[in-house]
Amino acid sequence: MPYAPEHKAETRTRILDSARRLFNRRGLTEISIDEIMAGAGLTRGGFYSHFNNKEDLYAEAILHFAHCQPAPAWQRVDFTAPPEGLQLARAVMASYLSRDHAEDIEGSCPMIGLATDVARGGTAAKAAYRQVLSMMVGIFGEALGPDAFATPGSNRGVDDEAGRKRALAVVALCVGGMVLARAVDDAETAANLRTAAHRYAAALAGWGATDAI
Amino acid sequence: MPYAPEHKAETRTRILDSARRLFNRRGLTEISIDEIMAGAGLTRGGFYSHFNNKEDLYAEAILHFAHCQPAPAWQRVDFTAPPEGLQLARAVMASYLSRDHAEDIEGSCPMIGLATDVARGGTAAKAAYRQVLSMMVGIFGEALGPDAFATPGSNRGVDDEAGRKRALAVVALCVGGMVLARAVDDAETAANLRTAAHRYAAALAGWGATDAI
């Protein structure tokens, strides 16, 4: 037993962390394995004793985002009571659409930074992406208020099917707002995209529209 | 005058068309100049007498989308009367979020297929991207109905500033829905993303929420 059993696991985590940051910044093909390994304080040769190939690492890095430690600053939500349901969902939305998140390219949610890369990628990456999407849909789906646009006469409560679709729309608005804000080279338009997405995503979620957002 | 003056312009357009299609499918870095030129029926050497470099072509290809001929199938809207204002905006939204558009990767709107690439790209690409965004915001912005979420007591009409922000949110929802639909490897989730985005984007635009979408 030349090394403690946790040793290799820790190195692997370090590689995943470096990969997550670098992929977020420049995507799958623009980042070399050399750079990822250097980011983890290693050299290129060791890579293949941790991962089969670059594509595999990519999918794992997307999933790694969900449990990365320490969490990026924009993710840290300060609560006195443990956050649950509505409180958690509102805090997540606010930090998701915050300026901090828009500027924290490396620590960003991979749904924003890697969206079109994943669309062109393999099944493993897409599966990982869907898992992150499900997580976010789950958070918002459980916290939905009344649907302002419910068809008159229909059940106005949040039934599962309609609620899931509305949560999808809320997530699409959050992610879309951030994706556009990042792709635009004009700070004012970017800020407007974020705040408009926030205002209407919160309204769509049924959390009241009179917030000063 | 060895060649007719239109000759070179036509070749240039053919290269831009090939580039638009290929970039949409696989992004800036995954496509080689060889492939783009082959797609235009040419060989690599001629490229640099039309464009300074690959990055320049990239920005021009994004803009080229706006005036490409023939327009992709999903863009063709059949009207008996010439489309204007509300009618145009509703048709654009419907075709933008259609299955045809989701599946037409090559003929897609570059805001969907190239979003994260542009976010990492140069200023020329970002400027081109913003121009396409403005076009779409303009179409929706001019056709907005009443804001269901307007703060009570405020002017319920569509003033310029509030209207522009709402139009930004509508576009963010449309683009976000399509971006997520493309990145997910599950036809049902993808279809739900599109239809949910369509339903709530139309509602947000103030076009009535009781549509059977």
Add this chain to the structure above:
DNA sequence: TGTACATCAGTGAACGCGCGTTCACTGATGTAC
């Protein structure tokens, strides 16, 4: 009208470079005695 010619759009071989991946090796480590 027919022919020689100047032009320049397009060709394709070549260059330098960096990448993903492989592999024989090194050396830090925990263990057995």
Add this chain to the structure above:
DNA sequence: TGTACATCAGTGAACGCGCGTTCACTGATGTAC
């Protein structure tokens, strides 16, 4: 406790490949005579 050793995490040179870009050349074209 101290030392020799087996293990294997990590190293770095090497390989083959394809890319962006350059450049000397070719050959199709419209024009001048």
